[in-house]
Amino acid sequence: MLNERKIAVIGFGSIGRTFVRLLTAKSHYIKKLAELRVVAVADSKGMVLKPSGFSDYELIKLCELPLSGLRSLPESLDLDIDLLYSEVQPDIHVELTPANYETGEPGLSNIVNAINNHAHVVTANKAPLALRFSELMDLARKNEVKIGFRSTVMGGTPLIDMLLSIRSYSVESIHGILNATTNFMLTEMHEKLIPMEEALRRAQAIGIAETDPRLDLDGWDSAAKIVILSNVVRREIKLQNVIREPLKVELSDIAECLRNNNVIKYVAALEPDGKAYVKPMKLSRRDPLAGVDGTLNAVRIGTTIGEITLVGKGGGRIETAHNVLDDVIGVML
Amino acid sequence: MLNERKIAVIGFGSIGRTFVRLLTAKSHYIKKLAELRVVAVADSKGMVLKPSGFSDYELIKLCELPLSGLRSLPESLDLDIDLLYSEVQPDIHVELTPANYETGEPGLSNIVNAINNHAHVVTANKAPLALRFSELMDLARKNEVKIGFRSTVMGGTPLIDMLLSIRSYSVESIHGILNATTNFMLTEMHEKLIPMEEALRRAQAIGIAETDPRLDLDGWDSAAKIVILSNVVRREIKLQNVIREPLKVELSDIAECLRNNNVIKYVAALEPDGKAYVKPMKLSRRDPLAGVDGTLNAVRIGTTIGEITLVGKGGGRIETAHNVLDDVIGVML
Numbered sequence: 001m002l003n004e005r006k007i008a009v010i011g012f013g014s015i016g017r018t019f020v021r022l023l024t025a026k027s028h029y030i031k032k033l034a035e036l037r038v039v040a041v042a043d044s045k046g047m048v049l050k051p052s053g054f055s056d057y058e059l060i061k062l063c064e065l066p067l068s069g070l071r072s073l074p075e076s077l078d079l080d081i082d083l084l085y086s087e088v089q090p091d092i093h094v095e096l097t098p099a100n101y102e103t104g105e106p107g108l109s110n111i112v113n114a115i116n117n118h119a120h121v122v123t124a125n126k127a128p129l130a131l132r133f134s135e136l137m138d139l140a141r142k143n144e145v146k147i148g149f150r151s152t153v154m155g156g157t158p159l160i161d162m163l164l165s166i167r168s169y170s171v172e173s174i175h176g177i178l179n180a181t182t183n184f185m186l187t188e189m190h191e192k193l194i195p196m197e198e199a200l201r202r203a204q205a206i207g208i209a210e211t212d213p214r215l216d217l218d219g220w221d222s223a224a225k226i227v228i229l230s231n232v233v234r235r236e237i238k239l240q241n242v243i244r245e246p247l248k249v250e251l252s253d254i255a256e257c258l259r260n261n262n263v264i265k266y267v268a269a270l271e272p273d274g275k276a277y278v279k280p281m282k283l284s285r286r287d288p289l290a291g292v293d294g295t296l297n298a299v300r301i302g303t304t305i306g307e308i309t310l311v312g313k314g315g316g317r318i319e320t321a322h323n324v325l326d327d328v329i330g331v332m333l
Numbered sequence: 334m335l336n337e338r339k340i341a342v343i344g345f346g347s348i349g350r351t352f353v354r355l356l357t358a359k360s361h362y363i364k365k366l367a368e369l370r371v372v373a374v375a376d377s378k379g380m381v382l383k384p385s386g387f388s389d390y391e392l393i394k395l396c397e398l399p400l401s402g403l404r405s406l407p408e409s410l411d412l413d414i415d416l417l418y419s420e421v422q423p424d425i426h427v428e429l430t431p432a433n434y435e436t437g438e439p440g441l442s443n444i445v446n447a448i449n450n451h452a453h454v455v456t457a458n459k460a461p462l463a464l465r466f467s468e469l470m471d472l473a474r475k476n477e478v479k480i481g482f483r484s485t486v487m488g489g490t491p492l493i494d495m496l497l498s499i500r501s502y503s504v505e506s507i508h509g510i511l512n513a514t515t516n517f518m519l520t521e522m523h524e525k526l527i528p529m530e531e532a533l534r535r536a537q538a539i540g541i542a543e544t545d546p547r548l549d550l551d552g553w554d555s556a557a558k559i560v561i562l563s564n565v566v567r568r569e570i571k572l573q574n575v576i577r578e579p580l581k582v583e584l585s586d587i588a589e590c591l592r593n594n595n596v597i598k599y600v601a602a603l604e605p606d607g608k609a610y611v612k613p614m615k616l617s618r619r620d621p622l623a624g625v626d627g628t629l630n631a632v633r634i635g636t637t638i639g640e641i642t643l644v645g646k647g648g649g650r651i652e653t654a655h656n657v658l659d660d661v662i663g664v665m666l
Binding site: 022026029150156157158159161162164165166167168169288305306307308309310311312313316318319322325326329330 | 355359362483489490491492494495497498499500501502621638639640641642643644645646649651652655658659662663
């Protein structure tokens, strides 16, 4: 039996709530590993603290608040991460704020703050890692804490752990379909011959695309993921050096592809020469990535001793929440 | 900089030699992690010990001996694992002896001996784990040592580490093509319409099938692998309960499959109800396993939050040696 661990959940949108619900649902299983107590929950507008830990019932009630609704509670405080750390001293910081690829904020400052306070970090927010991967890893090493980030890429598939376990040989190239929204749209376009705008509306209707889908369609999401994967395999590249070509596909392009037995996919890649890009590409039907449809993700990894292909879920709330929880368990062990 | 680690290499056939050569080739890289010294090398007939560690030159000379040739050296001793442990006290025991699925020996006794002597174990020999998985893991936990075994299944692909990282959800089923020899044979039969005997001769000619191929063709190798994978995901099954149907495919079966757009694959599986089997199966061309050809391996993992498919190299000497080395690094860290 391990000791008590105090956990702070920063970011309380759909992923944050799904994660907190999962924690309560799995509390019996988690108790075998550690006494895990949620001592802080914060959204963009407010935060609630409880040094002794919220009960499962209290956590579920929090999940029923409207989005950004923590401040409506009488006990709510203004969001203040310094105050949070001084009041409840969390051991594990779970960062589930949205990605901002210009500044990395608020995730970047939150994570730096957590590490400097000697808390382990688990993040599903890609932006801080995509912008400052090696600095954050160095800072974590110096403070003897871990950073879990398996949910940042292929959120439903434990790819990162597989890559981290490769040590005696090298990864030379990565080719992936890493964004579920755009892959769903392209699959719809190929199968139903609908224009891109209509495919986007369908993705929004089933809840996989954001109301503002630009992070997906402009390639930021895929670019951040290829940067994270590349850094994991010790190929350091920078987000600003990833060539991003936004997804813009006409129905006539799709029709031409179908005639030639090709498929258009939105591919994120690291090439052996270090060039990294995100762009729509025509793939032959024989390409292992060509058959990866809908919200599936896939990655083809070229190593000095051969190729590995992994296909699995790209994300989804419950899948991402499970991977966040697996990271929380991982940093505790 | 970590401390000095003493390593014993038990089993000195083709994998053992490839591993020792890789150690010498990578010695510069390994030095950054630890001072790794090979203090014992043993084959089925003899052993050589050097408490201060063999030099890279001495190791390469050992690799040039004929198979089972250690005893020809003047300093060679009769194989005696107890004597080996009392003389050189290795920290890491690398077990590369051949698999015996009846008794597990000599690997099983060697591994138990190593653990009882508080050495970490890295094994590419599947039989001890396939026969005594949970006992060996319990014994290792009790003695506070690790067992690395990533090279036992899909030797060229870090599948085991990925599965070990799944903690908060469950694996419900596994379907795999886990034996490279039989998959190569079946691919040759489909592509060149040759009989099974001829396909076997070709596999032997290119060095991927043993002179005695029964462990592959009777399904023992695949069965051992499905047992190890199942136990890794906490689905405990026993080797004797895996239903094994030997690979016996006629050219007429292949012809019929080709007419119906199917493929015959030698599939190892764990079903949700706990049933495990190895048998030739007709797969539709749309099945993700159907396109896995030649010496590639693949595994489709059904989890409570979706499916993961991994395709990569099944084995090969250098690939397996790399995975053994990655395990050695893993147990040291």
